[in-house]
Amino acid sequence: MTQALAGLRVVEFTAAMAGPWIGRFLAYCGAEAIRIESKQHPDVVRLYVPPRAPELGTQPQLSPWFTDWNAGKRFAALDLTHPRAVELAKGLVAKCDVVIENYSTGVMDKLGLGYADLKPVNPRLVMLSTSGYGDRGPCRDYVTWGPNIEALSGLGALSGLPSRECAITQYAYPDALSALHGLFAVMCALDHRNRTGAGQYISLSQFETTVAALGPVMMELLVNGREPQRPGNGSLHAAPHGCYRCAGEDRWCAIAVSSDAEWERLREVLDDPAWARDPRFATRAARLENAAELDRRIEEWTRERTPGEVMLRLQSAGIAAGVVQNVEDQLRHDPQLRARRFFEEIDHLKKGRVVATGVPLGLTGTPGRSGRAGAALGQDNDYVFGTLLGMTPGEIQECIELGAIETPDDPQGAVPSRPP
Amino acid sequence: MDTTGAAALGGRRVLELADEKGVYCGKLLADMGADVIKVERPGGDATRQIPPFVRDEPDPDGSLFFLYTNTSKRGVTLDLGRAEGQDLFRRLARTADLVVETFAPGRLDGLGLGYASLSAANPGLVLTSITGFGQTGPHRDFRPADIVASALGGSMYVTGEAEDPPVRLAGSQAYVAASVAAAASSLIALYHSSASGRGQHVDISIEEVTTSVTHICGVGKWLDDGIIPRRSGTGLFASVPSGTYPCRDGTVYLMVNRPLHWKALAQWIHEETGNQEVLDPIFEGPSSSRQPVRELIDVFVGDLTRRFTVDAIYHEAQRRHLAVTPLNTAAAVARDPHLAARSYCVEVEHPKAGRLKQPGAPYRHSETPWSVSRPAPGVGQHNEDVFCGELGVPEATLHSFRSGGIL
Known part of the structure; x- marks a missing residue:
């Protein structure tokens, strides 16, 4: 060819x-x-x-x-x-x-x-x-x-x-x-x-x-005259959104929930615990407001599980989640990179x-x-x-x-x- | 041959069906002169809702993200779930060189608008798909997000302080890097298409682009030294000294990569602080010879930097050919004298949002300069121009499409 x-x-x-x-x-x-x-x-x-x-x-x-x-x-x-x-x-x-x-x-x-x-x-x-x-x-x-x-x-x-x-x-x-x-x-x-x-x-x-x-971030300053906040792993328009500790040494999973429908599905994966029905988490705006507490709750669940399990359970429910991979994970354990012979x-x-x-x-x-x-x-x-x-x-x-x-x-x- | 060609991509037509994963790809093409037609769903794409907004007023024409990433494009609306919408898109695709899309794999095929279908009518067409994980493989249907691609792509594991959780970069860099790779690859495919008459499907995986971008921490290094890179603050593992150092009024980044640069730095530390030990020849040579005493070296460097303001040490270090730069805030970037002297930022007049100052050209072409030819389009702003003016759809039909929710 x-x-x-x-x-x-x-x-x-x-x-x-x-x-x-x-x-x-x-x-x-x-x-x-x-x-x-x-x-x-x-x-x-x-x-x-x-x-x-x-x-x-x-x-x-x-x-x-x-x-x-x-x-x-x-x-x-x-x-x-x-x-x-x-x-x-x-x-x-x-x-x-x-x-x-x-x-x-x-x-x-x-x-x-x-x-x-x-x-x-x-x-x-x-x-x-x-x-x-x-x-x-x-x-x-x-x-x-x-x-x-x-x-x-x-x-x-x-x-x-x-x-x-x-x-x-x-x-x-x-x-x-x-x-x-x-x-x-x-x-x-x-x-x-x-x-x-x-x-x-x-x-x-x-x-x-x-x-x-960095265009859109720079425009917060150039247009609105305000120094952008350092976002860490959070988001201005999605919650929960972050990097959550999982079982194992230095193991983490990233999760991003951007809509109320995804939040409903996440609750199901978590077996609909009582805390998740709190009105403070009911809408996207409310979840953004209470993101820090939400993150703590979610981490209580993730830290009992391997990042691979967290990723697969959430992805099966149509929620964006991914293992924080190191180079060994990528070369030896990532089925996607392997299937594509990356x-x-x-x-x-x-x-x-x-x-x-x-x-x-x-x-x-x-x-x-x-x-x-x-x-x-x-x-x-x-x-x-x-x-x-x-x-x-x-x-x-x-x-x-x-x-x-x-x-x-x-x-x-x-x-x-x-x-x- | 066209010998005028004031824009590099003048004469190229691109259709963009892209959310936040791929809009920067379309911007790169549009600002170099391609006729990029952004196809949004009726009522406008969800990317118009991404905060923050101009003057913090939520408005479909006020998202800073949308305004920046859609410059120089025209905008039309189409419901691709409806037969009439699909037909119009197919007609448009016959006039295009390139389609850029970010749907989940298989979605375009499901609409009858996949590569096989579009290329049958336009064999030279290039279709570029930007997805989280690619068109094939066991994870192809996984839901992507910038932070998820940053995680799987290996960038987060190595970014941040050792005792902190992994952290992602500002500005959705997994999407940005994938968009640039997609834009470059699209033009490579068009180069081939122009020569051969055959287009192709370009399959960009954001996970793969991120993995590629993190190459310095990648497999080659690990297989060579057996050490899995992890988070280690601001210094680069391979360079000693390197990292952020405190000044009187802020912070600078300093990096030494050559034996010569170490000698110059050591001499300066000695001159400024009276430190004799720093001149010891055991510290000389490549970074590997200083690796075991990295923390001591950091103390020596900090003793120097703390004596200066950021501005003073930046320029004095550079006078000595040492790679020192300020740790700039956005405000410091905005007032940077070098960027100002190069007239870097541009102002784009938007009919609703007003004058919008923003970053300018990422590269300077001598003959076909980068330029913003128009502000980001309003919802369906160019429906009549494109569908009536160029495709010959009668006005009456367009009106019925509009009232029927197809536009």
Whole structure:
């Protein structure tokens, strides 16, 4: 079966997560993604010390994040401070449709690879830069990681239990969020290019993307002039609504009851206890008013039961409920993720096979494919410079000696090129 | 070839049958220039009742959620339970590139409006379904909610303080992330459809999108180190130091990810506080070398941050290339000088709700800028334009549909 983006070629100048994720998704859909790296500025994700074997030191090919976020890509290594390397990079850009970059703001311009340099080489090019603050404005050079953006955007202080100051994720949510927005932004530009022939430049500020994702919450302030209350697990329009302790160590189930009809069904599941007939819980407005007590009552019931039992009994009655799953639950015990084969096993040049988190794009007519796990810096130099740019082995060798092309550090990783 | 194309998605038509799970998907498409026709039930969708409201006055045109998530769309009403409503929808779908829907799996099929039926008349059509758990599998009929997807998708278990219950993020982020994935995937499917003439059914599971988004805490890490990530406050487990730190007048978030950044931070702590110990080479290197003494490092960092105001440490840290940002309230975001310099927020004039300030472009396209082309539609505001003007339904028929409750 053909893939949706077969024939599309992407060149990445990326590191960490927000940039590489976009290429990962495009590659999954059939695009050829080529990632350019250099030894002088190693991707922070490659600075990985295996926790079970710290004596090995830094293992750039073993990071589970690197291998997953870069699955299905080709790897080429260039020292972009070298003029010949910049020429080679431009040669690749001339043959591609999309450039993704998330270097610090201004670095691509300094290297002679900014959009102004690349557009003459390829007028149909769609180029996306993603950074914390965007390409202009007083703080454009500021350094951020995903969690910084949670704090900066308001997401952190607007989230969390009312008794706390904030909640910050353990998974750098703005990186993923802005990568998904970036993927959409690139596809918009490709739709336009396919209609008009014109490429363009896209600058994405993760700060702005995250604030946009909080739109309705921000409008409480922007329109009504009021700082939004930290909602915790509650809701302004549904009760009971929360995360309830269940039997077992750190086991919880989320429950959301949004209508009176659902409340009636919940009462039935609870065997219609006397407290639930109290008029203070009879209507949605009353339940919202008395949500704290309602939550305590419900938790008396849930804490006697496993979260799986709570979920199944409520869902059987048509009430939204779900186990607060940890990663082991998801991989080993979630029948839905298993039935849909969400987690995948993919090839890894050093580890053999690794389990990768799925790509949730749901393209049933053109299913995606993850390809080989992220490999060594320069792994596919021969393919990229030889096959794609048509350089002879002698020319490649000359560039290696010049220092323009860099070679993989780890000879074991330098398996001859094969389709990723 | 059309060479004007001022909007990226100009010429694309989208029908939206979406509740709160998918309205942000439609907004993303509409603000990039697609003609998104929102199809609501007669009387208007339930999402119009989501509080809070403009000036706290409940009104079907006053929900802040509805006003934000439906910009740039047109609005029609249809009773899809009735044959006349289904017929009009089918005719509309023949003119569309994309249908975005959030019904429970099987519901559209039950109405005779499923993918097989719609694509028979329009083979290039893409149908994107956004549901809690997907179109297949043993949980496909489970009832979704943002908090339920956040729970099953693994985001809640790892978010919050260790001694607190798991907590979800503000602003229904499970729905938001799924909507963005759906919008991107829809355009990927349209890219293929334009080339091949064949559309497809895009099956977005909100549980799967959430699981994907929590990747840093996901299977790869767990299978590698054997540690199941759980809640651990504001610091990221992999980065030391990282987390929120107190200042004189508020809080900042600080993160160190590179050996170089640690050296710069340690030097600054030393300069500012006189701390000698912090310069000890045993703390140098990647985060893993500081992991065993994380609490001590936090004390060192707190001694530094407490000496400054938020604003002072933010800019001084950044001058030193250290990733420090303020923990902003909504009010602080609204007055942020960087966003102001970029003219980030936009004002949208709504005929009933007035001028509505709101977050603007999530990305800046050089040739086809994001823009709000119209405010969120009123209930059935574009019924005549769309059904009479574009489908050629006679006015008299439309009136009888209206009085018959079909619109």
